[in-house]
Structure formats: C-alpha cells, structure tokens
Amino acid sequence: MYISFDRKRVAAPASASPVSRVSSTVVILGVVSLLTDVSSESVASILPLYITGALGLSTIAFGFIDGLYQGVSAIVRIGGGWASDRSDQPKWIAVFGYGVSALAKVWLLIASGFAAVVGVITVDRLGKGVRTAPRDALITAASDDSNLARSFGVHRTLDTIGAAAGPLLAFVILSVLPTGYEVVFVVSLCFAVLGVVLLALLVPARHPRAERVSRGEPRAPFRWRNLAEPRLRRLMLAAGMLAVLTVGDGFIYLVLQDRSSFAAQWFPLLYVGTNVAFFLFAMPLGRLADRLGRARVFVVGHVALLGAYAFAALPVGGIVITVACLLLLGAFYAATDGVLAALAGEFAPAGNTASGIAAAQTVVAVGRLIGATSFGFLWFAAGREAAVIIVAIALAIAIPLMLVLVGPLVTAKATT
Amino acid sequence: MNGRMRAIAAVLATVLLLGGAAAYCITAIVGSLGNRSAASALPATVSHDDDARVVFRNTDAGSGYGLVASVPAEQPTTTRDMTGVPCDRVAAAADSLLCLRIDRGILTTFSASLIDGDGTVVESWPLPGIPSRARIAPDGSQLGFTSFVTGEAYATIGFSTATQIIGVDGTDHGNLESFTLLIDGQEESNVDRNFWGVTFTDDDNSFYATAATGGQTWLVRGDLAARTLISVRQTAECPSVSPDGTRIAYKKNVSNGAAAYWSVAVLDLTKGDETVLPDTRNIDDQVEWLDDSTLLYAVARTGAVGDSDVWSIAADGSAASEIFIEHASSPTVVRP
Numbered sequence: 001m002y003i004s005f006d007r008k009r010v011a012a013p014a015s016a017s018p019v020s021r022v023s024s025t026v027v028i029l030g031v032v033s034l035l036t037d038v039s040s041e042s043v044a045s046i047l048p049l050y051i052t053g054a055l056g057l058s059t060i061a062f063g064f065i066d067g068l069y070q071g072v073s074a075i076v077r078i079g080g081g082w083a084s085d086r087s088d089q090p091k092w093i094a095v096f097g098y099g100v101s102a103l104a105k106v107w108l109l110i111a112s113g114f115a116a117v118v119g120v121i122t123v124d125r126l127g128k129g130v131r132t133a134p135r136d137a138l139i140t141a142a143s144d145d146s147n148l149a150r151s152f153g154v155h156r157t158l159d160t161i162g163a164a165a166g167p168l169l170a171f172v173i174l175s176v177l178p179t180g181y182e183v184v185f186v187v188s189l190c191f192a193v194l195g196v197v198l199l200a201l202l203v204p205a206r207h208p209r210a211e212r213v214s215r216g217e218p219r220a221p222f223r224w225r226n227l228a229e230p231r232l233r234r235l236m237l238a239a240g241m242l243a244v245l246t247v248g249d250g251f252i253y254l255v256l257q258d259r260s261s262f263a264a265q266w267f268p269l270l271y272v273g274t275n276v277a278f279f280l281f282a283m284p285l286g287r288l289a290d291r292l293g294r295a296r297v298f299v300v301g302h303v304a305l306l307g308a309y310a311f312a313a314l315p316v317g318g319i320v321i322t323v324a325c326l327l328l329l330g331a332f333y334a335a336t337d338g339v340l341a342a343l344a345g346e347f348a349p350a351g352n353t354a355s356g357i358a359a360a361q362t363v364v365a366v367g368r369l370i371g372a373t374s375f376g377f378l379w380f381a382a383g384r385e386a387a388v389i390i391v392a393i394a395l396a397i398a399i400p401l402m403l404v405l406v407g408p409l410v411t412a413k414a415t416t
Numbered sequence: 417m418n419g420r421m422r423a424i425a426a427v428l429a430t431v432l433l434l435g436g437a438a439a440y441c442i443t444a445i446v447g448s449l450g451n452r453s454a455a456s457a458l459p460a461t462v463s464h465d466d467d468a469r470v471v472f473r474n475t476d477a478g479s480g481y482g483l484v485a486s487v488p489a490e491q492p493t494t495t496r497d498m499t500g501v502p503c504d505r506v507a508a509a510a511d512s513l514l515c516l517r518i519d520r521g522i523l524t525t526f527s528a529s530l531i532d533g534d535g536t537v538v539e540s541w542p543l544p545g546i547p548s549r550a551r552i553a554p555d556g557s558q559l560g561f562t563s564f565v566t567g568e569a570y571a572t573i574g575f576s577t578a579t580q581i582i583g584v585d586g587t588d589h590g591n592l593e594s595f596t597l598l599i600d601g602q603e604e605s606n607v608d609r610n611f612w613g614v615t616f617t618d619d620d621n622s623f624y625a626t627a628a629t630g631g632q633t634w635l636v637r638g639d640l641a642a643r644t645l646i647s648v649r650q651t652a653e654c655p656s657v658s659p660d661g662t663r664i665a666y667k668k669n670v671s672n673g674a675a676a677y678w679s680v681a682v683l684d685l686t687k688g689d690e691t692v693l694p695d696t697r698n699i700d701d702q703v704e705w706l707d708d709s710t711l712l713y714a715v716a717r718t719g720a721v722g723d724s725d726v727w728s729i730a731a732d733g734s735a736a737s738e739i740f741i742e743h744a745s746s747p748t749v750v751r752p
Contacts, residue, residue: 048546048566049518053504054721112719115675168522175520176445178482179722183444190437197429201422257544265542268566269523380605 025142026151028202029135030158035195036098037159039105039188040124041166046174047121050181055114072122074362076129081358084134085222090354091138091205097131098199100124102192108185133358140345140353141206148346149294152338153286160279164272209351220351227359231347231409235295236363238402239340242302243367245395247375247388249274249329252312255384256325260317270326277330278337285334286342293410294343299402301335302395304328309392313385340364343409458500460535462486462508468751470712471508474498475723476743484513489706489749492741501531505547508748509556512538512584516547516561528561530584544578549654549702550746553616553623558583558640560614560623579611579625581640589640597627597636599647604629611645613654613702614638617661624648624655624664635666635683649683649690654702656711658731659751662686665703665711665731680713682731693729695737704747705731706740714745 080097084090104124111120136152143151170184177183209220253270256263263270289297308328311321341357348356378387458480462471468489474480474496484506485496503515511533519525526543528550545566552559562579581589592611597604606629614625627636627645635652636645652666664683670692671677678700680693693711701713711731717723726747728740741747 048564052546052548052564053518055716171520171524172522173441175522175524177448178520179477180444180448181721183441186440187437190433190440194429194433197433198426201426201429261542264544265525266523267542267544268525272523376608380609 020144020147022147022151022154023142025203026139026155027158028198029139029142030155032098032195032199032203033135033155033159034162034165035191035198036101037162038166038169039192039195040101040128041163042170042184042191043105043108043124043166043188044121045167046170046181046184047117049174051114051117054179054181055112055117073125073129074365076126077132077358077362077365078355080130081133081137081355082222083130084137084354085209085352088207088209089205090134090141090208091199091203093134093354094131094138095196095200097127097129097134098192098196099127100130101127102189102196105185105189105192109182109189132361133354136341136345136357137208137354138203138206139341140357141208141211145346147287147290149289149297149339149342150283150286152342153283153289153334156286156334156338157279157282160275160282164275164279167269167272208353212350217350220349222351222355224355226349226352227356229347229349229356232344232349232356232360234405234409235340235343235347236360238295238299238405239360240363240367241398242299242395242402243364244371244374245302245391245398246305246368246371247391248368248372251372251375251379251388252308252325252329255312255388256317256322258384259315260319260322262319263317263322266322270322273323273326274329274333277327278333279330281331281334282338285331286338289335289339289342294339294346295406295409296403298336298339298343299399299406301332301339302399302402304332304335306392306395306399308332309388309395313388313392315385347409458483458498460500460531461533462499462513462750463497466752468707468749470706470726470741471506471513471748471750472726472741472744473503473506473746474743475745477720477723481722484508484515485744486750487741496741496744499535501535503746505550505561506746506748507550507552507559508750509552509554510750510752512552512556514550514552514559514561516543516550516563518547526563528559528563528580530559538584541580541582548577549579549613551614551616551702552748553620554618554659554751555620556584557620558616558623560616560625562612562614577610577612579614581614581623581638589643592625592627592638592645595638595643595645597629597645599627599629599634606630615656615664615702617657624657626653626655626666628653633669635664652681652683653678656703656705658705658708660708663731665705667699667701667703668692680711680729682711682733691733693731693733693737694735695727695729701745704749706749712740712747712749714747 084093101124104120108120139151139155173180173184212220257267308325311325340360344357344360345353463486469486470489471486474483474485480498482502484499484501484503487496504518505516507514513531515529515531517527519527527540528543529540530538532538543563545564547563549562559582562577565578579592608629610628612626614623616623621640623638625636625638627634633651633653634647635649635655637648638645651668655664655666657664662685667678668681669676670679677698680699680703682691699713704712706712709731711729712726714724714726724745725739726741726744727737729737
C-alpha cells in the first residue's frame, strides 16, 4: 500500500480505475488528526493519574462526566455538520473545531483543581464533536467515488497511529519525570497547535456547493429534509441497529481480564492494542470496501465483532485469546468507522455531505451508548459469559438481516 | 500566500513547535537530574525498633521521591529513615509491606506486591488501574487493596474501582463484587455497585469497606467466611477501625452538589454516635489511627504537584488538625 502526494490530481470520472491515488488533502488531514490525537490522547491517558496523583483526588466522579459529554457531543456533532454545509466552508469550521481543542490545552496549563480539569476535557471533546463532520466532508470532497473508503482508511490509519502514540509519549515522559504532568501538557499543546497550523496552511478550502454551481450543476441548498434521503435512511437504520449490539470494548476487556493473567496484567493498555490493530487494518479494509461494496463490508465487518464476542465467551484464557480479541476488535473498527463515513458521504445529497455524515455518526454513537447501557444491566442480571453469549447470538442473527437490508445500497453503488 | 510560502510556513511551524516541545522536555529532565538520589544505596526494608513507627510514602521532591520511609510515632519530625522501595500507595505490618505501584514505562501498568521483612517480593498481583487504597490486617494475615479501573477508552459506564482481599497464606477471596451485598437487609445487585477502602478488624474474618450504588455510599461490614457485605451506615467511605475496635473513622461526603467534598468523621460503634471532625478542608484519604485518640491522613499541598503532608487530628473533635509529617502520604502505624 502506498500513499502518494499528487497535487495535480484531476477530478477523475466515477469509472476511474480502482488504483486511483489518495488525494494529498486526505493525507494532510490524516497528519492533522494524528497530531491532534497525540495531543488529546496523551493528556487523556494520564488524566486519571494527574487527578489522583497530583491533585490528590478520587476519580469516582469521572464516569458521570463522560456520560454527560456523550449527550452533548451528539448535538455538537450535528451542529458542526450543519454549520459546515450551511456556510459551505467545511475547512474553516474544521479549523474552528481543532482550534477550540488547542485552546483547551492552553487552559489546562493554567487550570487547577478538579472542576477546571473537567472543564478543559469537556471543551476539548466539544471541539472534537464540531470538527469531525466537516473534516470527513473535506475527505469526501477530495476523493473519487472509486477510492472513497480507501481515502477514509488512510485518514483513519494516521488518526489511530496518533491515538496509539499519544499515551505512549505521555507515559515515556512520566517514566522519566514522575511528576512531569506539566511537561505532558506543554508537549500536548505544541502538537495541538501544529495540527491547527498545518490544517489552516495546507488544506485547500473547498466549497462543495459553490463548486457544483461552477461546474454547471444545479444549485444544491442545504435542507434538513435532505437527510431523509432513502439510501441514507436505510444506512442509518442498519448502522443504528448494529450499534445497539455493540457493547463497548471495556466489557470485553473485563471478561478477558477475569480469565487470563496476561490480560489482567495488560488490562490498562488493552485499548492501545485495539488501536494498533485498527491502524493495521484500516487501509486494507478500506480498499476492500471500495472493491466489494462499502455497505457490504460495513455489515460484514461486524463478523469481526462477533468473533471477538465468541473468543471472549470461550471458557479459556491466555495470550492467544486476548490477542485474537484485540485484533478482531481493531478489524471491526477498521471495517466500520471510516467506511460508515464514506457511505454517508456517498449517499448524502449534494450540499448535505457534512450533516449527512454527522447524522450517521450520531446514530451510531447513540446506538452504542444504548447498547453499552443495556449490556451493563444484562451483565449483572445474566452473568458475564451469558451476557456476552446472548449479545453474540443477537448479533449473529442481525448480521444476515442487515446484509439483506443494505442489499439495495450495494447494487445502487454498482450502477452509479 | 502562495503555495510555496505556505509550504515554508508549515515547515517553520513544524520545526518551531516540535523543537519547542523537545526543548521543553530536555530542560525539565535536566532540571530534575540534580534532585535524584540513588535508590540502590538505600535499604530494602523499613527500620524497626521497639516503639511504634509510622511508615509512609515520601513525597519530598528534593530526595527519594515516592520511596517508602518511616519515622518513630513519638518523634515524627526527626529525620526520616528511607528505604529504596518505590510505592505509590503503601501499607505496613510488623514484618511486611503491601506496595501498590504504578510500573512506569512506555507501557505503564499497575501492580500490588507483598514484600516481606527481608525486602523480598513474596507475590505480585496485576491491578486494573491506578492504585487507590491499601491495608494489611493488624496481624499481617490479610491484604486488602483497591485500584481504579482505567484504560477503558470506550466503556464509561459503571466500573470505576476494583477491590480485592487476599490472605497471605494464599487464600484469594477475590473481588468484593463477587460478595453478596445487603443494604438495610435487602440484597442489592445493581449494575453500578462499586467497592473500595477495606479496613480489617483483629478477628481474622471480618472487615469493613465502602459499598456504592446509585450515587450513594455505605459503610459495610464484611464477612470473609460467609462472603457477605452488610450495610452499617450510609454516607461513609474509606473506613478505618480504631486499634481498640470501638470506633470507625471514615471520610464523609458533606457536599450537596454533584462534586463530592469530604470531611473526616468518627462513628462510635457501641453508641452509634457520629462526630464530624473540625478540619474543613476537602479530605480524600483513608484515615489511619495513630493511637486510640488521634487520627492521621494526607492532604495534598496546593500548588505543588504530587506533594502532600500527613496531618493529625484528635479523634473526638476536640482540637484542630496540625501537620504531623511534611512531604508524606499513605501513612500506616506499625505497632510492635
């Protein structure tokens, strides 16, 4: 797999060969995301340490804050998509989102106390909510239909490399400087600012609606009701149903930890393992999605999740089971995260790309929240293994049904 | 700006910002080098003498930061005896240490270790997150430790603490989540049950701990043989039984808002009276009894990252708190 910087790429027709190159804009957006994720994840990973070790407080209240954030972020994400489509300025809306997160890092340097830290993290995540949809709209605008999922794969690869590298960077700093939280914050700020600067300087400002008009195509004003486009609606229905059966990696990690001394020892870092698997698979699965049909790969990608459930439910432990689970979870994210954005970008009516992507991502986020919450109850009512087996059976039934549901989306793609 | 100028500006910004970050790191590392003392030259065990000693974690940034140290309980301001043992949370008995540690590195993990009187690590257990509380039974027979459950980047509901009790004879009583919890006589099996802060009595079977569900906390009395936890009193966390076994000190959330604010309180087990002590700061520690009339707890130093002092206060609330050991946390009193 290669990534090329090809600034002279002309808008290729939809029938372009499947080896068409990934736009340099996509790569730059990937690098911006990498830098920003190094910044956010380095701080996020040491935050519990900072609160308990440096501020001398318990982290008990933290779960509550996270739940609150989930709700707000859904609204903010839709807002970011709307602002992007409405203004026809996805780049500058994205710059605003990244900028808000960078400013939060400045505040982190002068903030003290639990409330201030929570405020900083909330602002950081609000920035993330705002920028996601316009950024994904920029990726869509810069890509051909023939390589859309691969473009998202390239972006998610770089993004996830940042998410895996951030915690490692932070822990390296703290292993040398046991109380060097401020050093982590300063480094985090530098990465965040660099991300915003590179985005502002290097990413061309696209105006999807104005560009349509200049190409002589009909005007495509932003309309909320465009989000009810039948294919987009079908996608959101399938993605939402599958999201409800996605229980949250934390539960899988807890099952593994119970059974394997290897998983118990590495428990706090299992999510980094999942991220590594995610970035290894993101590009190949994106490419596969472009070839075999993105909707198909999106649904079949849940087989990897089913596999992770199955391994977790097996009454054996050990390194092999743990590693297999992490690889499968990573493959699941690689087959679904970027591919969902590509699908939403493809199906969203002209002029509604960002809000269409935001709507699909929000449906999935809300679905997963419902899934994780309900699974929490099942976990205690039925017991750990039984709960996992029940969800696995439900998912095994849902996957073929959803494959039928998205069938028209796959053929629709082939005829365009 | 044309494309070329943009490219030059981007390169400049990259060099400046990444270079600046690197320079800041190097400056901080160089600045900290002078403050290091060689842990290898220090003893691996805590000093012993015929009188009670207070074992604690040294938080003096100047020397031996994070290492276990001790002072005589009668003369806490004398020069501390340092060990070479780094712990983030420590508990001690006459001949052993329970050391909860952040194993720092590129891949940071967390562990609990039992260290014997020769300084040998007898056994280690992995922890699912940042160390929180550690206790050894007065006779050294049982270990209780609590850690946070961190690293769940995607799941944020429920699980925030994990508490284990382990007998030094090898009996693993497991996670308190697997015990039957009875609140006011009713079995409680809510999803969001959490347990933390064990304290042992001297009878080898019973202990106290904190149970939480639905945003409320209870002081619970645990029975290792029956594997039950029975509520004693609401709104009490991180209990600590007095040496004579008649009272329990704990932190009590006195806030009405969403964010907790803790004061220290003492419950008389026979009379059922609760006394809230006159230290109005937010106290987030598991209290330790210096003797039957005095309590110890750590309070973070404001403005100093990762530094705290151990304070003492009269257990009957008759006097204000005062500094007991500077630059210290996680105190345990080891009685001969």
